[in-house]
Amino acid sequence: MTKLTLGPIAYHWPPERRRDFYARIADEAAVDEVYLGEVICSKRAPFHEPDLPETIERLRRAGKTVILSTLAEVMLVRERKATAELASLEAPEIEINNAAGLFARGRRPHRIGPFMNAYNEATIAWMASQGATHVCLPVELPGPAVAVAAGAARALGMGVEAQVFGRASLAVSARCYHARAHGRTKDNCRHVCEEDPDGMPLRTTDDRPILRVNGIQTQSESYLALIDEIPELVAAGVTHLRLMPQAVDMAAAANLFRALLDARLSAAEAEARLREICGDAPLSNGFYHGKAGYRRIARAPAA
Amino acid sequence: MSVAELICPAGTPSALRTAVDAGADAVYCGFQNATNARNFPGLNFTPQELEEAVAYAHGRGAKVLLALNTYPPAGRTALWREAAEIGARVGVDAVIVADMGVADHIARAHPGIRLHLSVQAAASSPEAIRYYCAHFGVKRVVLPRILTIAEIRQIRKEIPCEIETFIFGNHGLMVEGRCSLTSYLTGQSTNMDGVCSPASHVEYVRHEDGAMTSRLAGFAIDRFGPDEKAGYPTICKGRYNAPHRPEGYYAFEEPISLNLAPMLHQLIEAGVHAFKIEGRQRSKSYVRTVVSAFRKAVDEIRAGRRADLDGLVALTEGRKQTQGAFATKKWR
Known part of the structure; x- marks a missing residue:
């Protein structure tokens, strides 16, 4: 059965918000697996790491599988240390987002995160040979390539994951653009990214929404939403569908995708409800269709 | 003191000859397709042109590095394998790779070829670099443009391979190989199509x-x-x-060029083995001017003399310049 996963929170949500969020996910959201851990900025980790054991326990008691995700960018000593520490864990499972994590993990089992650039069957085969059990495909990979990659990974006995909801990660940098917007630098940022729980909106000079800033990360303005595409993803061998936490009712979003997977909800109904949940945020699926990522490609009506 | 090779861009065969004549120790170039990160119209080499370029460069003591530094989407890996095959056949001195599948293929199918790790692989820590060295026999890493000189010096002590750094040209802001901004707005991908x-x-x-x-x-x-x-x-x-x-x-960076001319000496002392000039899309006259100026500066530094850097500073054609992340952590 296709599993639903909840990706790691990309934003700097305060500890209390995170606790409430995961309590609700544990109690109400039909997700099977939850990724925890700070992926974007090592300066944020001290704020929510103390709650991690309790959150893991809470989610486990609710029957969810918990996976810890490593940082996407590893450069500073504290980032190298954090990555090595996670890589040394026997349990829970870990998802690796940087080659420094692969180095530390060796051949012990691990998952490959979306920042690892597993674009093709050769790379996936290499990763599997080094102990990878599961791969999350890059968000920009178009449908035909997803099918080939998923088929190859399944043949190697791996789990295959694709993001179906939430802002797409478009870039990471060493520079913090949140700090920059406030006339600061990364070292004296005073955690200003906390002000934007769904990313800081950038608009073009002619006032068109275009991108979101989340610390060192740049995200899509649109929420990626694959709905009509899900039967194709599942048929191709994708075993896990990833929902990225946004500042919307994520339990409702998760339950909607579960209903869609269980054929309790039509694609048209699912899209209408998702639009209600997401408010003004535009939905997009361009990447999957090999078009500009921000676009929403309507599926041709069945003949 | 390290050797401080000068690695120069060649978008066309004539730019390659120009760079070699102007004193490049090595030139880097790619094929006319998605296998390299400067897949721009009117740029790059046919297999025949690459073969001639290798002969020209080798005849003058220069090396040719083949950029195969994009990420093949699943189902299209044959194009990258063919490119590696041609590179091996015509005798390029190294192949610059980013994708693990491509690196693994070349390491196994063409064990004689020297591998360099592209900036597109975003290896920014000793551990990440050592991963590629240990598994694919990478001999040189092109460092992301996000590290300070102090950090480069530290990395050098912890890795078994050579370091190449960008010193001049476009100032890349995002971690290379992890950027889908172009893909988001245009549908053409920097990672898969070599387009920005x-x-x-x-x-x-x-x-x-x-x-x-x-x-x-x-x-x-x-x-x-x-x-x-x-x-x-x-x-x-x-x-x-x-x-x-x-x-x-x-929001990210001003339109600005990277120019590390004033820091060449420090970079050499930090253990940087090769200096890379960006700009395969630039004109022949630009290549001639920039390569000649840096050739002179590097030779003077290697001879223990003070390099005249004023000429290098003027090269950015009036554009604003930066030393980016290299000078200070405050850039971040």
Whole structure:
């Protein structure tokens, strides 16, 4: 059965918000697996790491599988240390987002995160040979390539994951653009990214929404939403569908995708409800269709 | 002191000859397809041209490095394997790779070929670099443009391979190989297609007040006054509005060039083995001027003399310059 996963929170949500969020996910959201851990900025980790054991326990008691995700960018000593520490864990499972994590993990089992650039069957085969059990495909990979990659990974006995909801990660940098917007630098940022729980909106000079800033990360303005595409993803061998936490009712979003997977909800109904949940945020699926990522490609009506 | 090789861009066969004649120790180039990160119209080499280029360079004591530094999407890996095969056949001195599948293939199918790790692999820690060295026998890493010289010096002590750093040209802001901004706005991917803010999607719109807007795929990237020179609409050098910056600002970086001329000596002392000049898309005369100037500067430093750096500083043609992340952590 296709599993639903909840990706790691990309934003700097305060500890209390995170606790409430995961309590609700544990109690109400039909997700099977939850990724925890700070992926974007090592300066944020001290704020929510103390709650991690309790959150893991809470989610486990609710029957969810918990996976810890490593940082996407590893450069500073504290980032190298954090990555090595996670890589040394026997349990829970870990998802690796940087080659420094692969180095530390060796051949012990691990998952490959979306920042690892597993674009093709050769790379996936290499990763599997080094102990990878599961791969999350890059968000920009178009449908035909997803099918080939998923088929190859399944043949190697791996789990295959694709993001179906939430802002797409478009870039990471060493520079913090949140700090920059406030006339600061990364070292004296005073955690200003906390002000934007769904990313800081950038608009073009002619006032068109275009991108979101989340610390060192740049995200899509649109929420990626694959709905009509899900039967194709599942048929191709994708075993896990990833929902990225946004500042919307994520339990409702998760339950909607579960209903869609269980054929309790039509694609048209699912899209209408998702639009209600997401408010003004535009939905997009361009990447999957090999078009500009921000676009929403309507599926041709069945003949 | 390290050797400080000068690695120069060659977008065309004539640019390659120009770079070699101007004193390049090595030139880097790619094929006319998605296998390299400068897959721009009118640029790059046919297999025949690459073969001739290798003969020309080798005849003059210079090396040729083949960039195979994009990420093949599943189902299309054959194109990258063919490119590696041609590179091996014509005798390139190294192949610059980013994708693990491509690296693994070359390490096994062409064990004689020297592998360099592209900046597109985003290896920014000793552990990440050692991963590629241990598994694929990488002999040199091209470092991301996000590290300070102090950090480069530290990395050098912890890795078994040579270091190459960019010293001049475009100032990449995002972690290379992890950027889908172009893909998001245009549908062409930097990682899979080797395209960044493609010219085919660029337009300049003149307004009634004489101002000019540069657009990419219909999105306004920057706006220029009647007397300003309009720049190219690269997404990460664009001007945007944010809630705290309603007046518009360069959210990521200003249009600016990297120029590490004043830091060459420090870079050599930090253990950098090779200096890379960006610009396979630049003209032959640009290549000649820049390569000649850096050749002179590097030779003077190696001879223990003070290099005349004024000429190098003037090379950016009046554009703003930066030493980016190399000088200070405050850049971040």
